[in-house]
Amino acid sequence: MLNPSTLKPLSSEDAKLVRDTFRDAEYTESRLRERSGLLVPPPAELTPGGVVEAFQDSDSAFDCLAQLFFLGREIDVVAARKVLPKGLIDCFLRSGVIAERYQSLTPKVLLVPVEDVWLASDLQVLRDHSHKDYVPTVCDAALHLASVAVRQPTKRMLDLCCGFSLHGVLASRHAESVITSDLNPRAAAFARFNAALNECQDFTTVTGDVFSAVKGKKFDLILSNPPFIISPEAVTTYRFAPYELDGFVEQMFRQAPDYLQHGGIFQAVCEWVEIAGVDWQQRLQTWFEGRGCDVWVLTANRQLPSTYAANTLRQSDTDADQLPDMIANWEQYFSKQKVNAIHGGFIFLRRRDGDNWFDVSQLTKPIRSQIGDAIVRGLDNRDLLYGRYADQDILNSRLAVTRGIRIVEDSIYNGIRWESETMTLHVDCGIPVSIGIDKYVRNLIARYDGQRIVSDCLADFANHVGLPMDTGVAQGLEITKAMIRTGVLGIVKENLENRILASRVGLTGTPSQNSFSN
Known part of the structure; x- marks a missing residue:
């Protein structure tokens, strides 16, 4: 009870x-x-x-x-x-x-x-999980969201679908004011307790469905770990999505831009479906069209319906004897809805005027530390990659290798010298990735010292490897863009705006400095 x-x-x-x-x-x-x-x-x-x-x-x-x-x-x-x-x-x-x-x-x-x-919640008792007023303790999804949460100084923050308000309490360290919102009134009681326990200032709890309790307000940062598990029951609890398939998170994302200040960021951990015959990336993109936001989807896993049903139901209080029938029921539901797979991960929005971009990338390794700063860098990097004059802007930018990059090399001795067999680049500080590279990629990356603009580095690279200038620059630029996207390279922001402006003046016909000059 x-x-x-x-x-x-x-x-x-x-x-x-x-x-x-x-x-x-x-x-x-x-x-x-x-x-x-x-x-x-x-x-x-x-x-x-x-x-x-x-x-x-x-x-x-x-x-x-x-x-x-x-x-x-x-x-x-x-x-x-x-x-x-x-x-x-x-x-x-x-x-x-x-x-x-x-x-x-x-x-x-x-x-x-x-x-x-330290954060209070209900006891971790399986028989209570299906109760509509249950306030769960910390879980993997909540910790994952905390690991990517932006932690920069901000004015107003919203912890949406807050539960006991893990994210609101943590954000109170860098936000001037925090509002936490949940449909469950018991969640508000836990949020108030946790705010008092941890000395949170300017901390307000409200109760309502999705954004209903904060109508008319705008925020600089919104974090949400909503009820996203997709099931045939579609029951309204902290865990199961209350609408058909991923309809609840779709509704949340369609509303979110209206509650973001210019430059405001929305971060959510959630799940969404892949429908047979429908490109799931294009389907997600329709949720955000014309909403004035850049969108970054960071996928973490993809499960087949049978695997998803079994994994989810084994975490519940389902009787072991009933489990096979329950799994079969879920599989039948997914089959009827033509669901090929269920994806899980993060979706980040940032409110911004101008031509907005939509990007999907894959998380290939577990996140072991707090990487909110890397998320901000990733948003900035994508502004450069997907801008209207992207290639020219990149060529006129200065880049530097991100802190915490390692290259691990396996070599074999051929009787005369050591020859490299494989080379793997690891990003340890930021979104963790491992990338197979070769000596040419390593050679190119080493040229980005934050001092020279990219066009000069590419010209130097082409000369060093003995490629025709046009070929070396073109190939090096594609490698460079891939390294920016994965976070291996980052923008040196000083004078970036001036360089971009200069490149755009040149594109309109006004004389400008040759991109490949010293």
Whole structure:
């Protein structure tokens, strides 16, 4: 049975006591992962025995906190009072995060560390997942969105479909004001609690469907982890999309531009379908036509309907005996709807006047760090790549190799010297990719030092490899564009606008400096 919402926001003094206790006990992401191998709390019904045993030391404040608020298990009150600071348990009782009965402390919520904050949510209990008012704990999708979220200083931020407001709380570090919105009133209670716990300023919670609670407002940054799972039931919960197929996220994206300031960014993690006989990229593009936004789709996976059904249903409380019939029902539904596959990933919008672009790229490696700055660079790079005068603008720009690039080379000794067999370029800081390259690509990349314009670097490259100038520049330019798109090369912004302006003047017939001069 889902617990009624009895959470009370902490006073400033109590919030400080909780934060100080968590820090002193090292109740952190890194230590939880080190001890259990997990960052996401496991369902109570499916917690592996080894994970339970990992937190059995009742003499440790860390273990007491982990058992209560990560695993959601009751602990002995006497043992807890011995290791936890004076007044903490009474603070927890007052706020409604635990209950005391029969000499035991029973958690009413989870309190999970993410980065440098702690966030309350409902207990991770499978039987509660289908309840319309359930507020889930942190999950992989939410962490993935946090990893790509833009973290630059901003005025007004919206956490849409916020749940317990992970993204709103994290954004409060760099946003002047934060609004969190969710259809579920219980989510607002958790968001207010989490804002108080983490000392968030100018933090407002509202309740409504999609954008209905923020009509007339515009934002510089919107983050959303909406209900996106596609199923035959189409039930309205935190997890399952309430419309047919991907209709809910389509509606959300069609409305989003109206709520973005000029230059504002919308970032969402979601899923969408691939319909038989329909180009899925063109289908997505129609959602944004004429809406005044650049669109970057970053795909992470593509699943066949049978695989998608099995993976999704195994994460629910479906009875094992019923699972085959449920999977068959989902497969029949997808077949009837002519769904070939389900894609998952991120979709980023940025409000901008002028000729807007639409780009799709593939995420090929897991994201291991926060890369919000790389997302901003990726948007800027695509402005250069897809502008009206793209090639000329690139030729008149200055580029530099992005920080954190590695080249790993496998060589074989031929009896006289070492010869390179394979060469792989790895992007470690930013959107992680691995690209097979050769010595010519390496040679070209090395020329981008941020000092010379691209046309000069390409001319130097053509001379070095012994290609005719026109051929070397043309081939080098295509390689350069690919490296910009993958984030290997980035724009040096100083004087970029002047160089672009100069190139456009030249294109209109006014004399300009030769692109290939020194």
